[in-house]
Amino acid sequence: MSGGGLAIAAGLAMPGVARAQTPQVRWRMATAWPRSLETIYGSAEAFCRRVGQITEGRFEIRAFPGGELMPALQTFDAVQNGSVECGHVLTSNFIGKSPALAFDGGLPFGLNARQQIAWLNEGGGMEPMRALFRKFNIVQHPVGNVGVQMGGFFRREINTVQDLSGLKMRIGGLGGRILAKFGAVPQQLPASDIYSALERGTIDAAEWIGPADDEKLGFHRIARYYYYPGWWEGSAQITALCSAPAWAALPDAFKAAFEVAANEQVMLMLARYDVANPPALRRMISQGVQLRPFPRPVMEAAYRASFEVFDEIVGENEDFKTLYAPWRAFLENSNSWMRVADFNLDAFRFSNAVPPAR
Secondary structure, three states, X not given: OOHHHHHHHHHOOOXXXXXXXXXXXXXXXXXXXXXXXXXXXXXXXXXXXXXXXXXXXXXXXXXXXXOOOOOHHHHHHXXXXXXXXXXXXXXXXXXXXXXXXHHHHOOOOOOOHHHHHHHHHOOOOHHHHHHHHHOOOEEEEEEEEOOOEOOXXXXXXXXXXXXXXXXXXXXXXXHHHHHHOOOOEEEOOOHHHHHHHHHXXXXXXXXXXXXXXXXXXXXXXXXXXXXXXXXXXXXXXXXXXXXXXXXXXXXXXXHHHHHHHHHHXXXXXXXXXXXXXXXHHHHHHHOOOEEEEOOHHHHHHHHHHHHHHHHHHHOOOHHHHHHHHHHHHHHHHXXXXXXXXXXXXXXXXXXXXXXXXX
């Protein structure tokens, strides 16, 4: 944790009279994830525990798996109408309410995890995002990030753009709208329904997050081809949605505890996935999964189509238009720096094997 975060957390230890005067607050957090996904659902539970630790048990948040309080894809509505105090979701799944929500989860071919964190916290992104969520009676907080996702499991090979035509794929967010330009048929399903849909042949392909979660959901037992990268979510940010009235009623110390715990999980969720994904991928490959990159022509076509879709939405939605110009300026500026430093070092490292230990 940063020095500032430690100072805030330390300042929340409230002895004697101050603690006695602080109310006991209990919230429910509806998540969009099954309990079996210990990385992403586990992060929600860890967040709740941390809030309790910082506030010495005065602010208690209990996480619930997707479907337990309401269907996973109704979590946004439940927070908006105050049925629950908070939710733990990928907001890209709710772009039917406003396509501008995609900036919160991450746009196709957009910011990576580091860039997303920078844009929101230091690059001017948080204020317009807060303004957008206020229209839904919600206060949002970044509470995790899964990093670059995989492209998903496919029953058949994807060698050309034409192979996408007629493909029924479970995919959320703007990625589905972009794939539809090539004749694909996007379908949005919660995690709990994907396996059965793939098994029955209702869908031909499915993306979720990456090896750690995909292995637990069992997609490799049905579909053979595992494609990468998930260009539609190069930075899938996970967000804590708070009911605006419930948030406003919190004491300042509890708001600070919530923010500290959320910021911790942005770092820790990335760390957990980076540790869990490599062995999960090796296990699936050992069981016959065919790891395939999307062909370059497919990636190039998807890249062009993505920015065409952005331009289309700018003409359709004022909120998206307001966010898009400064977001795009940040993307271009940040890319210019990462192209110099990170990209060159990473490209060299990844193209060379680690020398044997002496």
